[in-house]
Each structure stands twice: as C-alpha cells, then as structure tokens.
Amino acid sequence: MVLSWIDWTVLSATLLTIVGYGTWVTRHNKSAQDYIKGGNTTRWWTIGLSVMATQASAITFLSTTGQAFSDGMGFVQFYFGLPIAMVIICAVFIPLYHRLKVYTAYEFLENRFDLKTRSLTAILFLIQRGLAAGITIFAPAIILSIVLEINIIYLNVIIGFLVIIYTVSGGTKAVTVTQKQQMFVIFAGMLAALFITLNLIPDEVSFTDALEIAGSSGRMEVLDFSFDLENRYTVWSGLIGGTFLALSYFGTDQSQVQRYLSGKSMKQMQMGLIFNGLLKVPMQFFILLVGVMVFVFYQFNPAPLNFIDASTETVLASEYGDEYRTLQQKQNILFNEKKALSLLMAKGNNESLKTQAYRLDSIEKAYRLESKFLIKKAIDSDYTIAYNNLKSEVDKLSANPKSENYIAKSEELDTLYKSSAKDTQTNDRDYMFIRFILNHLPVGLIGLLLAVILSAAMSSTASEINALATITSIDLYGRNVKGEKDEAHMVKVTKLFTLAWGIVAIIIACFANLAENLIQLVNIIGSIFYGNVLGIFLLAFFFKHIKGNAVFTGALITQVIIIIGWWYDWMPYLWLNLFGCVLVILIANMIQLLRNKD
Numbered sequence: 011m012v013l014s015w016i017d018w019t020v021l022s023a024t025l026l027t028i029v030g031y032g033t034w035v036t037r038h039n040k041s042a043q044d045y046i047k048g049g050n051t052t053r054w055w056t057i058g059l060s061v062m063a064t065q066a067s068a069i070t071f072l073s074t075t076g077q078a079f080s081d082g083m084g085f086v087q088f089y090f091g092l093p094i095a096m097v098i099i100c101a102v103f104i105p106l107y108h109r110l111k112v113y114t115a116y117e118f119l120e121n122r123f124d125l126k127t128r129s130l131t132a133i134l135f136l137i138q139r140g141l142a143a144g145i146t147i148f149a150p151a152i153i154l155s156i157v158l159e160i161n162i163i164y165l166n167v168i169i170g171f172l173v174i175i176y177t178v179s180g181g182t183k184a185v186t187v188t189q190k191q192q193m194f195v196i197f198a199g200m201l202a203a204l205f206i207t208l209n210l211i212p213d214e215v216s217f218t219d220a221l222e223i224a225g226s227s228g229r230m231e232v233l234d235f236s237f238d239l240e241n242r243y244t245v246w247s248g249l250i251g252g253t254f255l256a257l258s259y260f261g262t263d264q265s266q267v268q269r270y271l272s273g274k275s276m277k278q279m280q281m282g283l284i285f286n287g288l289l290k291v292p293m294q295f296f297i298l299l300v301g302v303m304v305f306v307f308y309q310f311n312p313a314p315l316n317f318i319d320a321s322t323e324t325v326l327a328s329e330y331g332d333e334y335r336t337l338q339q340k341q342n343i344l345f346n347e348k349k350a351l352s353l354l355m356a357k358g359n360n361e362s363l364k365t366q367a368y369r370l371d372s373i374e375k376a377y378r379l380e381s382k383f384l385i386k387k388a389i390d391s392d393y394t395i396a397y398n399n400l401k402s403e404v405d406k407l408s409a410n411p412k413s414e415n416y417i418a419k420s421e422e423l424d425t426l427y428k429s430s431a432k433d434t435q436t437n438d439r440d441y442m443f444i445r446f447i448l449n450h451l452p453v454g455l456i457g458l459l460l461a462v463i464l465s466a467a468m469s470s471t472a473s474e475i476n477a478l479a480t481i482t483s484i485d486l487y488g489r490n491v492k493g494e495k496d497e498a499h500m501v502k503v504t505k506l507f508t509l510a511w512g513i514v515a516i517i518i519a520c521f522a523n524l525a526e527n528l529i530q531l532v533n534i535i536g537s538i539f540y541g542n543v544l545g546i547f548l549l550a551f552f553f554k555h556i557k558g559n560a561v562f563t564g565a566l567i568t569q570v571i572i573i574i575g576w577w578y579d580w581m582p583y584l585w586l587n588l589f590g591c592v593l594v595i596l597i598a599n600m601i602q603l604l605r606n607k608d
Contacts, residue, residue, distance in 0.1 A: 013158070013456065020457030024195060025172060025464060032176035032188035052183075052272040056190050057282025060269045061260070062290060063189035063196075063466070064473035071200070071297065071463055072149060076439035078301025082229030086298055087243045088584070089291045091252030095260060096287030100280040102551060103261045108276040115267045115547075116485045122550040123558035125489060130565060131262075131546055132485040136478060138539040139265060140511070143474035144518025145535075150467045151519060154444070154460070163520055169467055170516035177472045178508045181501075182272050182480075185472045192465040199462035200300060202455055203447070207303045210450060212310055212353070219356040220306045226355065226367035229302050243584075251537075251584030254591055258540030260286075262547050265477035304446050309352040312345050315381035317438035317445045325381075328388035334381065341377050344370060376408065379423060475515055479507035537583045538576050541590025542568045548591065549598055556602050564598035 013021075052060070077085045112118055116135070120128035147169050155162035176184045211220060224230050234244040260266045260283065273279035315338060316322050325334045348370050355363050380401070400423050407416040447459050483504040546565055549556050572590045575581065581589065 013460075014453045016453050017457030017460070020454055021461050021464070024458070024461035025468075028188050028191050028195075028465065028468070029172050029176050031191060032184040033179045051274055052186055052278070052282075053274055054278045054281035054285060056186060057270050057273050057279060058285030058289070059193040060186045060189040060473075061266060061282060061286045062293065063193045063469040064265055064269055070294075071196075071466055072440045072443055074294065074297045075301035075304065075443040076441070078229065078298040079305045079442050080439050082224070082227075083232045083295070083298050083302060084234060084243045086232060086291065086295050087234065087245055087248035088252055089294050090245060090248035091250065091254070092256045092260075092290050093287040094249070094253045095256030096283045098257060099261045100283055103547075104270065104276060104279050104283070106551075107267070107271060108279065112271070113484050114264055114481055115262050116264075116481065119546065119550060120489070123561050127546070127558050127562045127565070128485060129490065130562060131543055132481050134539050134543055134565075134569065135262075135264060135481055138535050139263065139474055139478055140514060141518060141535055143471055143478065143511070143515035144521075146467055146470045146474065147515055148519035149440070150463050154463070166516050166519040169464065169471070170512055170519065173468050173472045173475065174509060174512035177476050177512065178505050181504070181508075182268055182476055185469075185476050186269065186272060188472065189469045192469045195458075195465050196462050199459045200297060203451070203459055204296070204300050204303060206451055206455060207300065207307055210307055210311075211303075212356075214353070215306075215310070215356045220303060223306050223309055223352050223355050223367070224302045226364040227305075227371035228368065229305060247582060247584045251582075251587050254544060254587035255537060255540055255584065258544035258587060258591075259536060262543045263477070263536075263540070264481050265473045268477050268480060269473065301443065304443065306352075307446070307450070309348050311450075312342065314445075315341055315378060316385065317441040319445075321385045321438070325385045325388040330384045330388050334384050337377055337381055337384065341374070344374055344377065348374070376404075376420075379420075383423075471515060475508055475511040478511040479504050482507045482511070534576070534583045537586040537590075538572055539569070539590075541587040542572060542594050544587070545591040545594035545598075549595055553595070553599070556598050557605075560598045560602035560605060561594075563601055564594050567597055568594040 074085065106118065107115065110118055110121065114132075116128045116132045119131055147166055151162050151165035151169060154160065155165050176188060180187075208217060208220070215223070221230060235246070236244055237246060238244070270279040270282055273282060314322065315334075322334075325331060348367075351363065351366055351370065355367065383401070400419060404416065404419045404423060407413060407419060410416060444463070447456055451459065483500060487503060487507070488500065542565055545568070546561055549561055568590055571593060572586055575589065576583065576586060
C-alpha cells in the first residue's frame, strides 16, 4: 500500500521530533552519574511513563490487539500479578538499591555473594535481553515491510539507527525523556483508534451492543478460574506466575531497574512504580478492547481469510488456488449470515442468538485454519497427507463443535500447523491490526498509528540497549578488566557498548523468524531466564546462610533444567518463572547444606 504524503509527514515528523528532542536535551551528559543514572533528577510521573514505555513495545500493540481479535480479553489475566509485584519491589528492592547507591541491580549480588555470581547473573540478563532487543525491532519491521512493501532489512536498520542516535548521545536520560513523549503519542493514537473504530460500526449498534456481540463469541470472557495447566491464561497463572515474572522483570531486569534508579529520591522511585502498577492493567485491558472492537467491526464488514496479502497471492497462484477461492466464497456467505445475526443482536439479544453467533464464529475459525493449511500446502507439500487425514476427521465431528472429540482433533490440527517451519507465511494474527489501520482508517490517523507502533519499538529497544550497555560496562568490563577507569573513560566505554549492542540488536532482527505470536515469544524468552534470576535475588535477600559458590552452582543447574523443561513443554511458560525461582532456592540450599557437612 502507498501511504499518502500526509501520513508520511505525520509519521516522519513525529519520529524525528522525538529523536531530535532526546538528543538535544541530553547533549551535555559528561559524568557516569549523568549518563547511566540520568543525574538522579527524574520525577515519579516520568519514571512511571518510562517504565510503561519500556514494557510497551510495538509487539504490545500489534500482537495484543491480534490476540484479542482471535481469542478475546483473557490475555489481560497475564498482568494480574503486576500490581502485587510493584508493592513488593517498592518495599524490598528499591530501599536496598537506594541505600547501596548502585548503578545496576547486579552490583548488590557481588556485595552479598561474589564476583562470579554477579557476572553470571549479568550474562543471563545479556543473553535474554539481547535476544529480546532484536525481536522488538524485528516485530514491527517484518509487518511494516509487508504492508508497505519496503525491504525488511532497510526497516531494521532505520529503526535501529534512530534508536542508536539518541541513546548513544544521551544515555539513560535521553531514553527517559523520549519515552515520556512516546507514551503521549501512544495514548493519543490508541484513543483515536478506538474512537474511529466505534464510529465505523453501524449507527444502530451501540457500544453496549458491540460488547454483547463480542461476548456472544466468548471474546469478553476476562476471568478464568480453572486450575487447568493446559490453559495458558487463567487468574491463577496471572496472579502466581505473573507475579513472579513481574518481580523478576521489574526487580532484576536492568532495562527496568535503570528506569527507576534515575529517580530524584527513593520516594519518587516508589511512586513511579506504583503509578505503573495502577495504570498497566487498565492500559492492557484498553488495548485488548481495541482488538475486540476491531473484531466487532468485521462482523459488519468483510474480513480476509488471511491478513497477509502476500500469502493470499501465493496460494491463489498455486495449484490450490481453486480450493482457496471456494473457501473465500464460503467465507462471503458466512459473512452475510454474521452481519444479519449481529444486526438482530443489536435489536435484542437472547440465548438463541448467542448460540448461533458462537456456531458461526466456530465455523469462521475453521475456515481460517483451513486457509492456513492451504497456504502451507502451497508452500510445503509435506503437510498434504497429514492435513487431509485430520481434516476429514474434523469434518465428521464438526456438527458438534463443543464435543471433546472435535476439540481434541482441532487441537491436533493446530499442533500440526504450529510445527511448520514456514509459519511466517500464515501466522496473520500480528498483521490484523496494521491491516485494519491501513485499509479502514482515515488519512492522517494512519500516519499517527504507524508512529505509535514505531515509537513503541524505539522506546523499548532504547531501554534494552541502554541497559545492555550499562551491564556490559559496569558489571563485566568495569569489574573484570584491569586498569584505571575514570569518569570520562567509563562514559566513553558505555557509549561504545551502546553502539555495539544497537548493532547486535539490528543483526538479530535481520535474522529473526516470526513466531506464532510475538508477544508470547518475548514473554517466553523472559520466562526461561527470569525465574532463575529472581531466585538468586531472593536468596541474597532472605537466606543469609547461603554462600556464593552454592548460589553460582545452583543457578547453572537450574538454568539447564529450565531450558530442558521449556524444550519438552513440561508446563505453560508462565509457570517457568515460579518453577525456576523455587528450583534455584532449593538447589542452592541443598548444595550449601552438603558443603556445611563437609
């Protein structure tokens, strides 16, 4: 799609203003205190917005809206543990960091244990956050490259280069002040998106009617109190697994710790995190609601079987083109039924209409799944036999979409789909929102929402490479490389590491592959490492008898077990945070007990 000059102007002006402002305001940073900790001048509202901007990457807006469009509001449960974690961090972590006047979270670990434990924890952070930094660039780049028909390598380089300019120049303060502007752009853009989406829904359909229509297909089911470990998002996984993930992320991840260590005082740091805790869940609820309203919009407007135009063109040009066209015709007939039913529901809803809506939604999901297999078969014929066999079984059971057999066979189809190495061609969930923006929103707002997506990518990437550089210079270079290192030297070295990590992030982005859902990929990467790191910090805080050798050995063993557990899918990834945290505490205690006996 070719953007209008108005959209290009809005997009370019927004991004260049943010980059220019951040570079200009922080151009005089000379000391390590200024460059790494922002001179400790940041107030609570800036801390809160900066913390939110660090977490709210482009993935948040592309994947979360797509998640809501496909599965509904249940993903918000993932964030239920965050407010609890904010209170604990304010009570335990911040007073300790403030009293010790640390530059990084891992300085404390050397004081408590030893240098090798500090270095190991820092390396674990560098691995997972380095990968995540590349994904935060890659996520919007791969999507925008397809919809705007721009080479993805160019977009990776452009996004990374813009971030490098002001992050290398101004350090932590540049990241913080630009994130405040970026969050204003993000809030304005998402509010405008919701308002316009509601206006695009027929006049006779009120907001309450829209919620009813979404609810009839299960998309307004926010809370799930089941204890089923196979269910990824429940109240319990959010409260327990989410709390441990948030404790690890906000309490030990330098990309977040560095945001509030720049605070003017301990009280300002604490207020900033409490502000984040109070606002984060409503913000995620709102973003999910935008995705749900886009779903409602498509009950009254035709939606493509697959939101990736290039994939549709590929399958239509293949030997499976006629099958795909037949499926499109079925989709068109189904759309007319959905639209008529939705208009009836707007006039007065009842259980009979809800049952019909659920049935039509199940049929549409089946069509979408079938379209993905046709695309896969057009690309990779290895799926043909397995697809035909499973599809035949599912068709026989489709008369009762709520039956256990139908659900089980549908899950087998889904598993087969996920196993493909060519998922980049069919996984259109992350493309839904951007395709909706480009096809249905007015000129000017398109440019603003593209600026929202790129601003979010820049804000989270800037925090990450800023933190990666700080950890590398302070925890590894500063403590393990001998020689005199004055303030000017450390600022110069940190700038060089910032540049280096920015380049690494661009390289990772250029070699990344699109996962089933990007926001899940980022959280999975975090869950593999965060539980272990949190456990190390809890050992430091509360287990005074544990020594450095026991923690170091326990952490290595735990990390190996967690990676094995993730690889063999022992449990939903959120529970890996609790599992890793408990495991390292138990193993370290056992090792220390054995050492004491010796």
